[in-house]
Amino acid sequence: MQPIARVVDESPADLRRAIRAGSVRGPTTGRAPGYLQGNLAILPRTHAQDFLAFCVANPKPCPLIGVSEPGDPRVPSLGADLDLRTDVGAYRVFRGGPTYERVADLAGVWRDDLVGFVIGCSFSFEESLQRARIPVRHIAAGRNVPMYVTNLETRRAGPFGGPMVVSMRAFSPADAIRAIVLSERQPLAHGAPVHIGDPAQIGIPDLANPDFGDAPVLEPGDVPVFWACGVTPQVAIREARPDLAVTHEPGHMLVTDKPAEGASIGP
């Protein structure tokens, strides 16, 4: 709960301004609490329609909270001042291959045919767990959430498809039930989980070795609960290999003016 208490008065616009000015460069976890943060994906117009269809067909891993007009780096519905080129602390730029360049802004990257997609993330859900006094083991341990590639297939749209990636949080059984109920109320933060219990059923051979993030923390008697994860569209984009794609650096989210509670789905 510490980060929430520390920055409780920070507005999303203040935080974006600080990120834009370069005075805030770290992860956005726990900052501007109560507001949706988003995964960012920027693609050329040639790929935009397929990617939009992919998000709509896979709302649990890809809950769309905003889409920009081609060439326009603004998303007014998410913040009057919001600028996709400068308001994320660190970007990854992919140029048709699996490797990427890490940049602090998109000054030399932005093109007139680029479309930005903002996809909900789990931060606001984790805030609600903490408000409900449900222990979130990886946060308490100061680790990243463990993430796994599963045998659950996304619904394909054009070149975008592939496996669903999930994040795992472990709870006592009673807390797992409460976490399921709370998460279902936040469809823009991936909604209800996609699996509970035996990891092998969704193609995870070894819970101790996640594909992304840090090793999991489980207490005796814990039940693992698996949510669709915003890394899913990143994997789909990497496999679709557009000539240019930009994503945020993990943890460095796009902070929006959209309240986390009561927000409705859709751009």
Next chain:
Amino acid sequence: MQPIARVVDESPADLRRAIRAGSVRGPTTGRAPGYLQGNLAILPRTHAQDFLAFCVANPKPCPLIGVSEPGDPRVPSLGADLDLRTDVGAYRVFRGGPTYERVADLAGVWRDDLVGFVIGCSFSFEESLQRARIPVRHIAAGRNVPMYVTNLETRRAGPFGGPMVVSMRAFSPADAIRAIVLSERQPLAHGAPVHIGDPAQIGIPDLANPDFGDAPVLEPGDVPVFWACGVTPQVAIREARPDLAVTHEPGHMLVTDKPAEGASIGP
């Protein structure tokens, strides 16, 4: 879904009238769908205040949907015509001991000091599972739901206390998540479950051997989910040993005019 389809036009008042006339004598499962049915407990006034406190302190096993005035067999809030002496198909009468007499009405039993308590049951929740096309294994198999005495303790009130009894339904993990979400919306049908997964954690030594009801039905990969059960107050009453107590015969519920959806908690 068969019973629901068959009697979809039956009103609660029609069904109560048929039970009162003796033309319907069987269990009420699946009848007058869309309306709350209740567990019934009738106790002398001397025990009523403690039992009321017990229900309020334990809303998951004992969600109160109605209480009568002492000596008055009516509960107008649950049905203008409703009569606790005649509107249940079969009653159990306990007279200070563990054995009971089964009677078809309370003509020779009712006293001026009796208070009736109507407590929500899981039927309306099971209806919502079926509407959501979530298989309910014991219903498909034509069995009673399996019930277990647990090591979870109720909150004591006067002579009323003891262990929580739970019912178990097994689902695929994805359906278990949906069932949790659906049940949480029905606090008068026991609400969200109290446990998921390992039965031993709540003191159930052998899932295959329930304390009440029939043996469970599990498919490969199923997760057992445990809900607080309306048998809990019956066990508490049996151990409190009032000089007179009446309950319904299992499955023979009190049918009310209260819609299952959107009903609020409280008498």
